[in-house]
Ligand SMILES: Nc1ncnc2c1ncn2[C@@H]1O[C@H](COP(=O)(O)OP(=O)(O)OP(=O)(O)O)[C@@H](O)[C@H]1O
C-alpha cells in the first residue's frame with residue numbers, strides 16, 4: 317500500500333519535471349526538482365530498508381517463538397511417552413532395523429535381570445534362550461509372534477513381538493512382555509480346586525448311588541443290612557451337605573466384593589456361647605472342656621467368628637482321644653488373643669504348614685470318620701485374615717496342639733465392658 321503510494325508520487329514528480337521542462341524550460345526549477353527528487357528517493361529508500369529490517373526481525377522473533385513452542389511440545393510428548401513406558405507395568409523393548417536395542421524400560425530390565433542393554437546387539441538377549449528364540453524368529457520372519465515362556469523355572473511371561481513398518485519399510489520390532497505368573501497360578505489353583513471338589517463330592521455320591529441301587533434292585537436284603545445301608549446313605553448325604561455348605565462359604569468369601577459385617581461385640585459372650593454348644597460333644601468323648609476368658613468388646617463379625625470358634629473347638633475335640641481341651645482369651649494393648657489347646661494326636665512338623673490348605677487332611681481315614689472335608693481350617697484362616705488377624709499352630713505329634721488367633725482390637729477401639 318505504502319510502496320504503491322511512493323511509486324505514484326515518484327511518477328507524479330517525474331511528470332511535473334518533464335512538463336515544467338517542456339513548457340517553461342527553466343534549468344533552475346528543473347535542477348531544484350531533480351534535487352528534491354533525489355532527496356525523496358534517498359528518504360524512501362532509507363525508510364523502506366528500515367521497515368523491511370523491522371519486518372524481518374519481527375518474523376524472526378515469531379519463528380523463534382513457534383520453534384520454542386514446538387520444542388516444548390516435543391519434550392512434553394517425549395516425557396509423557398517415557399513415563400508411560402516406565403509406568404506401563406509391562407516390559408517394553410525396541411530393537412531397530414540393524415538389530416540394536418534402542419529402548420528398554422525398567423520393568424523389562426528387572427524381569428530379565430539386566431543392568432543396562434541400550435545400544436547393545438539383540439544377541440545380548442540370548443542369556444534367556446526362550447526369549448531370544450521368540451524375538452529372533454519374529455524379526456527374521458518379520459511377523460507378529462505371541463508366546464508364553466518360562467523364565468528361571470519360576471515366572472511365566474507372555475511375550476508379544478510386533479515388527480513395525482513405516483510406509484512399507486521395516487523400522488524395527490517392538491517387544492512387550494507381561495508377567496502372567498500370578499494369573500497362571502490362580503488358574504492352576506482353580507483347576508486343582510475344581511478337581512478336588514469333584515473328587516470330594518464323588519465319593520459320598522458313589523456310596524449313596526451304589527447302596528440305593530442295591531436296596532431298590534434286591535428285595536431279599538435282610539432288615540438289619542437295609543438299616544445299615546440306610547444309615548450309611550444318611551451319613552454320606554449329611555457329608556455332602558457339609559461339603560456343599562463349606563464350598564458356599566468359600567465361594568462367597570472369594571468374591572471381590574465380599575465384606576465382613578463388623579460390629580462392636582463381646583468376644584467373651586461369643587466364646588461362652590460356643591463353649592456351651594460344644595460341651596455335649598466333649599462330654600460324649602469324656603474330655604475335660606474348660607475356659608478362661610478375659611472380657612473385651614471390639615469390632616468384629618460375630619456370625620463369621622462364631623463359625624471360626626466352633627470349627628476350632630470341634631477339631632480339638634475330634635482329634636483328641638483323652639485329656640482336655642482348653643480355651644483361653646486375653647487382650648494385649650493391640651490384640652485379642654484366643655488359644656484353643658488340646659492334648660490330642662498332634663500334627664507332625666512337616667505337615668503343619670499344609671493343614672490350612674483346602675481339602676488337606678493329615679489322616680484321611682480319621683478325618684472322614686468325623687465327617688471332615690478338610691475345608692474347616694482354610695475357612696478359619698480366611699476369616700481371621702479378613703479381620704486383619706493371624707492364626708498360628710504349635711503342635712507335637714501324640715502330645716497335642718495349640719491354635720492361637722490374634723485379632724486386632726485397636727482400629728475401632730476396644731473396651732473391657734460388655735457391649
Ligand atoms: N486339633 C487338631 N489336632 C490334630 N490334627 C488336627 C487338628 N485340627 C486339624 N487337624 C488336622 O488338620 C486337618 C485339616 O483340618 P480342617 O479342620 O481343615 O479339616 P477337617 O477337620 O478334616 O474337616 P472339616 O472341613 O469338617 O473341618 C484335619 O483333617 C486334621 O488332620
Ligand SMILES: [Mg+2]
Pocket residue numbers: 627630631688692693
Ligand atoms: Mg475341621
